[in-house]
Amino acid sequence: MDIIYTIWLxxxxxxxxxxxxxxxxxxxPLFLLIFLGFGLNAVVTLPGSGNYIVFLIPxxxxxxxLFTSxxxxxQIIWDKQFGFLKETLVAPVSRLEIMLGQTLGGATTAFIQGIxxxxxxxFIGLAIDNPARFLVAFLFMALIGISFTAFGIAIASRMEDMTGFQLIMNFVIFPVFALSGAFFPIxxxxxxxxxxxxxxxxxxxxEGIRYGLTGVSQISPLICLAVIGGFALAMTVTGAFLFRKIRI
Structure with a gap:
């Protein structure tokens, strides 16, 4: 646990x-929220709500x-090029602990960005009617952070070039985000x-974050939890497997 904490820190x-x-x-995200939200709020009518800004916030x-995680x-590629990863891998610690430390560190920073x-x-339209439900949103934010941090580590473990990593991530992540129902109801x-x-x-x-913030979701929150939780587990296992095979 010490190595996990150290890398996280x-x-x-x-x-x-x-x-x-x-x-x-x-x-x-803030630019899209303000300009897209206020720009389309009077044009887009949502069933049962009508407030596009509140719909857009989740x-x-x-x-x-997503993008932070x-x-x-x-950072894996950066550490490869500057020798830090080599020094870490030759230490008497397991690669699984190193990967988990990196994953938790990336997920934590992503969670803070979401907060x-x-x-x-x-300050721009989100109302707190049930503060306890925010814990639900926090849970889904954490699962997204873990899922896609592990995904990024899995891809970075097989690459050497930072520019190539960024291009591949943009190619994959933008469609993932655009098709997530973030902009319009499913x-x-x-x-x-x-x-x-x-x-x-x-x-x-x-949809899980939307349920936590607004109490409304087009997919059952239990189904959302099962899917994103399973995806987080699958990505963590995949990332750990590929990281164990990394060569310096």
Whole structure:
């Protein structure tokens, strides 16, 4: 457990010392939330709600967690190139502990980024009618962070180039986010797109956060929890397997 904590703490210190990283990670979700939310609020009518800004908030929280977590995998490539990973791997500790430390560190920073967006959302339309339900949103934010941090580590374990990693992540993550139901209700999509959306694991994370923040979800929160929880477990196992085979 000491190595897991040490690597987690290293990630947290790097995160808190990088103010530009914090600001950069919240800028795009906040921009979309303000301009897209207020711009379409008078145009888009949602069944049973009508408030597009409130509908959009869970998606932007998920976006902040998603992009922060998945790009934390680039640290693996960075550590490869600068020799830190080699020094870590030759230490008398298991690679599983190293991977879990990296995963928890990336997931924690992603969770904090989501909290920042969530707090800012309180000033632009999000109302707290049941504070206890926020714990549900926190749970889904944590699961998204673990899932996609492990996914990023799994991809980074097989790569050597940071630019290539970023290109592949953009190619994969943008469709995952766009098809997650973050922008429009699943029920309003064409049937074929609705099916694709339900195949997207992030959809269940977004709907879980939406239930926690608004009390409304188009998918049962228990189903959301089962799917995103299973995905987090699968990605952690996959990431651990690929990280164990990493070569320096």
């Amino acid at each position: 290293r990630n947290m210190k790097r995160y808190t010392r990088s103010k530009s990283r914090i600001i950069g990670s919240i800028s795009m 998606g932007m929280v998920a976006m902040s967690v 998945v790009f934390s995998g680039i 920042i967006i969530l707090v800012l959302s309180l 029920s309003s999509l064409p049937p074929w797109m609705g099916i694709v959306t339900l195949l997207d694991p992030l959809t269940y994370g977004v």
